[in-house]
Amino acid sequence: MPTALSLHGVRVSYGPVEALHGVDLAFPDGAVTALLGRNGAGRSTLLRTLAGLLTPTAGRIEWDGRDITRWTAAERARDGLALIPDGKGVFGGLSVRDNLTVFAGGATDITPALDAFPVLRKRLAQRAGTLSGGEQQMLAVSRALLRPSRVLLLDELSQGLAPRVVGQLYEVVTQLAAEKRAVVLVEQYAGEALRRADVAYVLRRGQVAFAGEPGELMTDGHVSLFD
Amino acid sequence: MLTVDLALAGLGVGAIAALAAVGLITSYRATGVFNLGFGALAMVIAYLLWQQVRVWDWPVVPAALFDVLVVAPVFGLLLERFVFRGLGRRGAGPAEMLAASLGVLVMLLGVAILTWGTESRLDPPALFGGPPIDLWGDATVSRAAVIELGVVVGVALLVAAVTRFTRFGADLRAVVDQRELAELTGVPADRVAAVGWAFGSMLAGLTGILLAPHLRLDPFGLTLLVLEIIGVAVVARLTSLPVAILVAVAIGVGQSELTRVQLTGRAQNLLQALQSNLFVVVLLLALLLLPRMVEVGARGTSPWTDPGARGRLPALWWLPYPLLLAAPLALGTEHLQSAQQVPALAIVFVSLVIVTGYAGQVSLGQAGFAGLGALIAASLVSGQFFGLPETPGLLALPLAALLVIPLGLLTGWPAIRRRGLALALTTFAVAAVVSRFVFAQPIFTTGLRLDHPWPFDDERAFYVLELLCLGLVLLLVRRLHQGRLGRMLVATRDSEGGAAASGVDVPNLKVFVFAVSAGVAALGGALLGMAGRAFDAQVFDPIQGLIWFAAVVVFGVDSAAGAVLAAALIVGLDSGTRPGMSVIVVGAGAVLLSRMPGGALATARRLWDSRPPESAPRAPVRLTARGEAVRARVRSRRPAEAPTGDGAGLPDAPAGGVS
Incomplete structure (x- = not known):
């Protein structure tokens, strides 16, 4: 599998505290990568760094062979890198229709999102902040459907949602991955993510503690990695 | 017409x-x-x-x-x-x-x-x-x-x-x-x-x-x-x-x-x-x-200002303060008269630390409380307070503070259900109404006299009295900030819901804090009036209150020491340079708040305590057989670029990708 996105010796700090200690990772194109680890392992930090919201103190990030370490979040987004952040993926003060309009980047056709998540059709005039958690997550994932993205980063997609909603979301994500995208799933709990993933990484205390196939992680007794 | x-x-x-x-x-x-x-x-x-x-x-x-x-x-x-x-x-x-x-x-x-x-x-x-x-x-x-x-x-x-x-x-x-x-x-x-x-x-x-x-x-x-x-x-x-x-x-x-x-008489004046x-x-x-305003932007319950990470205090950090405050006693009369504003203003500023710094309740209306303290003290001393006889200045001081407390209770009541922008505007509105309907009305302000109280008539003696009052207020602040009450205040500031769930009576605590703060501000205002030997409504203009608030925030809204420094800076700059210079300095400090979380003092403490970033020790990495193979392959391709760490993680070269 060709690599879409890679990190080389990336270090990220919050003030005096270093959260990522020289991480080297590669995310293959056209596949789903599961990035796992317990709370505080550095998963969300890594995702935010990939998206351009955090700047590494050392190391570099490459995308299709280009060094994008100093690119802003908006530049990466316009070039096709989409991060759906944990629980904050919608504009709560805007209506659902306005959210979809902004997600579509000015395009007027928002039907792909409404076809994938029909429940949103009934909520178009409603403020996004008043939607249920599952509906908000559907709206957030709609961004990937409305704007052509080549790398999709999903932070805690399933957090706090009913299994039926999680299943629906993962179906859409799997379809997106099949369209030659690199999809990175960040989850605290492995189950659904590992079932959908082609590659798995486990972060522990800001470092990579496991890299391999999801099957190995599920069968080789790597439970201690999550301690 | x-x-x-x-x-x-x-x-x-x-x-x-x-x-x-x-x-x-x-x-x-x-x-x-x-x-x-x-x-x-x-x-x-x-x-x-x-x-x-x-x-x-x-x-x-x-x-x-x-x-x-x-x-x-x-x-x-x-x-x-x-x-x-x-x-x-x-x-x-x-x-x-x-x-x-x-x-x-x-x-x-x-x-x-x-x-x-x-x-x-x-x-x-x-x-x-x-x-x-x-x-x-x-x-x-x-x-x-x-x-x-x-x-x-x-x-x-x-x-x-x-x-x-x-x-x-x-x-x-x-x-x-x-x-x-x-x-x-x-x-x-x-x-x-x-x-x-x-x-x-x-x-x-x-x-x-x-x-x-x-x-x-x-x-x-x-x-x-x-x-x-x-x-x-x-x-x-x-x-x-x-x-x-x-x-x-x-x-x-x-x-x-x-x-x-x-209308006729006083009703016409009111009209x-x-x-x-x-x-x-x-x-x-x-x-x-009216119902709540439709606010935009970041929502949530973030505290008034970001306190930032705390630095360690240097040894004997408190030593300059008594020296700074006692220094004017060695000055001549003219300079001492200017310096008399420092302890009085510091007391008003400390009232802001109590209500905003410790309890997280935004108050842009302290100038109103301070002005009322000065006005009531002047009315008491002049024998014009609702038929009361002339009151000695030394008694008028605490009485003025006590009489303003009920207004603090009234202002604290809206704070029960308001926070952030709505509370800030409400407190400002209270100060503006007090300024327009009390301070600006001749019926309340004509024929008043205010002076240094006996037996502190002398300039130096009055300054000592001010220092004593400031000392008492700082002791009160210490009491408020420590122990169970202090913990309740901080809990309420950081999360009202969490504090209420832990058994804190949040509404009454808020009202209590507003009342105490109003009393302290009134004491400072009365001293400010006595220092100037008159009630001057301009000193307590609502806009002046905004400047005071900014000054306290710049020096650290939860720092009583910062409040004293802020008062000294404002008086010192205005006396030593041109009037208005302090306003520019305070304003410049406030617009730079994004670069000094927690205010100037907290930033100075962090700089004092600055340390290089910590690097956590590297944990051993368990690679799978596939991982070891990929690492070996990558290293063989790029021998000149050894990994920066111990090789933790997988491929550091995307050329071959992950297979």
Whole structure:
């Protein structure tokens, strides 16, 4: 599998505290990568760094062979890198229709999102902040459907949602991955993510503690990695 | 004069108020910041036009166009770039944004005072002149009022069209709602926010230029008028431009119609006060009675300011304070008289630390409490307090503080259900109402005398008395900040819900803190009055209260030591340099708050305690057989680029990718 996105010796700090200690990772194109680890392992930090919201103190990030370490979040987004952040993926003060309009980047056709998540059709005039958690997550994932993205980063997609909603979301994500995208799933709990993933990484205390196939992680007794 | 004529006369005031309110609301919706500096920017642009036309002889229309279309937007761009972008990027809450905008207000006031002085200019240039327009019979309407109303409606229509029907409007609302997510969506947030700030500042400039000809131009008057018009924006719930225009016109007309009503005696005085201060009354009533405003931008319960990480205090950190405070005792009488303001002002500032720093309740109205303390002390000493005989000054001091406490309780009551912007505006409105309906009324202020109390008549003895009072207040603060009560206050500040769930009686605690803070501010105000040997309403102007608040925030809103330093700095700068210099310094500090979380003292402590970033020890990495193979392959391909660490993780070269 060709690599879409890679990190080389990336270090990220919050003030005096270093959260990522020289991480080297590669995310293959056209596949789903599961990035796992317990709370505080550095998963969300890594995702935010990939998206351009955090700047590494050392190391570099490459995308299709280009060094994008100093690119802003908006530049990466316009070039096709989409991060759906944990629980904050919608504009709560805007209506659902306005959210979809902004997600579509000015395009007027928002039907792909409404076809994938029909429940949103009934909520178009409603403020996004008043939607249920599952509906908000559907709206957030709609961004990937409305704007052509080549790398999709999903932070805690399933957090706090009913299994039926999680299943629906993962179906859409799997379809997106099949369209030659690199999809990175960040989850605290492995189950659904590992079932959908082609590659798995486990972060522990800001470092990579496991890299391999999801099957190995599920069968080789790597439970201690999550301690 | 007929009622219709009065209504038409009131239209002019209504049009101006509508313009200011539309500008305030539009600026708020476009930037996500309720810009308290809006009025100050309007004032500075009005002064600039005065300078260009009256001093440099520029033609009025080109000068006004230059100011509105170039100077004001450029200023907005600078504000966005150097003040608000940093705050927006780190997700600062609305309260911190408000503090920064207060800094803008204070700094612009300082610039205006230093540049143009505090005297009133009676000849601000008018953009629209000409004879009034004849309607029917003898009825006429001001041409300027009609044009200004037209401008307001035009601006409102333009704003509505852009925000609802254009992609830029959607992007702008997205950036205001959640800047980070907007960036992730590909929206150039910095550029969009800059346009929002430029447009908001342009409206401020337009407001100032159109307002000035109707007023005397002075730094405080125009700024305060715009702040009072906030009431119109509050009635419109910070969202509806048509409602704002209608309410502004209604108040303008109502104000005009009130001149017809004639009463007798004190009732007439009260009516006149109501008539000339109707906007302030509307502001207070709207905040107390109407439903919550529709706020935009970062939501949540972030504390007033980011306290930042705490640094370690150096040894003997407290030593300079007693030395600093005792030093004036060695000065001559003239300097000692100036220095007498320091302990008094420090006590007022400490009252802010109690209510805002410890309890997290924004109070922009401490000048009102301090002024009431001075006024009541003067009334007691003069024997004019509701028939009480003349009271010795030393007894009047604590009595004044005790008598202001009930007003603190009343102000604390709205705080039970309000926070952030709504609470800040409510406390400011209370101070404005007290200033207009008490301090500005001759019935309360004539025939008062105030002096150093016996047996502290001597300048040095009075200064010692002030130091004793400050010491007592600092002991009270220490008591409030430590132990169970201190923990309850901090818990309430950080999370009201969490504190309530832990058994803290949050509503009563808030009211209690407001009451204590009001009493302390009143004590400081009474001392301030005694130091100046008179009650001076100017000292307790609501705008002065905003400057005090900014000063305390700059030095660390939860630091009593910072409050004492802030008082010393303000008095020292104004006595040692030019009046207004302290305002500029405080304003500059406030706009730099995004770069000094927790204020100047906390930043200094962090710098003192600065350490290089910690690197966590590397944990051994367990690679799978596939991982080992990939690592070996990558290293063999790029021997010159060894991994920076111990090789943790997988491939550091994407060439072959993960297979």
